[in-house]
Amino acid sequence: MEAFLRFLKTYESFIYLFLGAALFLYLLRFFSALQEREIATFDLEREEAESKIRNSLLGAGLALLLGVMVFSLVTYVSPSKSKIVLPTPTPNLLAAGAAASPEATSEATPAGTPTPLPTPAVTTAGCKPDKVEITAPKNGDTLQGEVDIEGTAFIPSFGFYKIDIAPATQALFLTIYASHTPVKKGKLVEKWDTSTLPPGDYVLQLVVVDSAGKALPPCRLKVHIAPPKQGK
Numbered sequence: 001m002e003a004f005l006r007f008l009k010t011y012e013s014f015i016y017l018f019l020g021a022a023l024f025l026y027l028l029r030f031f032s033a034l035q036e037r038e039i040a041t042f043d044l045e046r047e048e049a050e051s052k053i054r055n056s057l058l059g060a061g062l063a064l065l066l067g068v069m070v071f072s073l074v075t076y077v078s079p080s081k082s083k084i085v086l087p088t089p090t091p092n093l094l095a096a097g098a099a100a101s102p103e104a105t106s107e108a109t110p111a112g113t114p115t116p117l118p119t120p121a122v123t124t125a126g127c128k129p130d131k132v133e134i135t136a137p138k139n140g141d142t143l144q145g146e147v148d149i150e151g152t153a154f155i156p157s158f159g160f161y162k163i164d165i166a167p168a169t170q171a172l173f174l175t176i177y178a179s180h181t182p183v184k185k186g187k188l189v190e191k192w193d194t195s196t197l198p199p200g201d202y203v204l205q206l207v208v209v210d211s212a213g214k215a216l217p218p219c220r221l222k223v224h225i226a227p228p229k230q231g232k
Helices: 002-010 012-039 043-076 093-099 102-108
Strands: 132-136 141-143 146-153 158-167 174-179 183-193 200-210 219-225
Touching: 012 043, 132 200, 132 219, 146 158, 146 200, 158 183, 174 183
Parallel strands: 141 219
Antiparallel strands: 132 146, 146 183, 158 174, 158 200, 200 219
């Protein structure tokens, strides 16, 4: 379904052009059939003209209906509403290690020991009211079960937004949801199931990307995910 919706979005203008041409041709046939019926002398000719009228109306109605369906699917059931996991840039640890001197690296990190990921910085510098912000949950909230993430992802030349999460001790962000539809003071994610993550402290971030592919600074906050409620 997602692939079909993305196909409609990509070729939307061509589909409208094709359906518009079909509608125009069916209308031409309709008016031509009306004239044939007016000048028909025999009953057989009149019946044939009326058959052309019905077929033309059916074809025109079908083309119009398909156009409305395509518009509705692209506008209200956009593939941007489906859950998409987008690749999230992670720190280039190899480049960072190459920048240090070989001697310092060998002394600081024993051979065979993986370099630990940095702790994600929690800052509100990227949070811009009415543009890029998370209003719910709040910083420091405890989350359990299914929750809604509310806020705003609304900028000029909007491309898409995504919601990422990472453990509070490691800057390893995972995209849990993305959408190509801007949101203004509404739900960024509906019914996110927090039970899919181990309990603990996390950093939640909203990243908005413009139509040129440039990501704005993330809006981040800390949350605590509690264990799911045990059934009675």
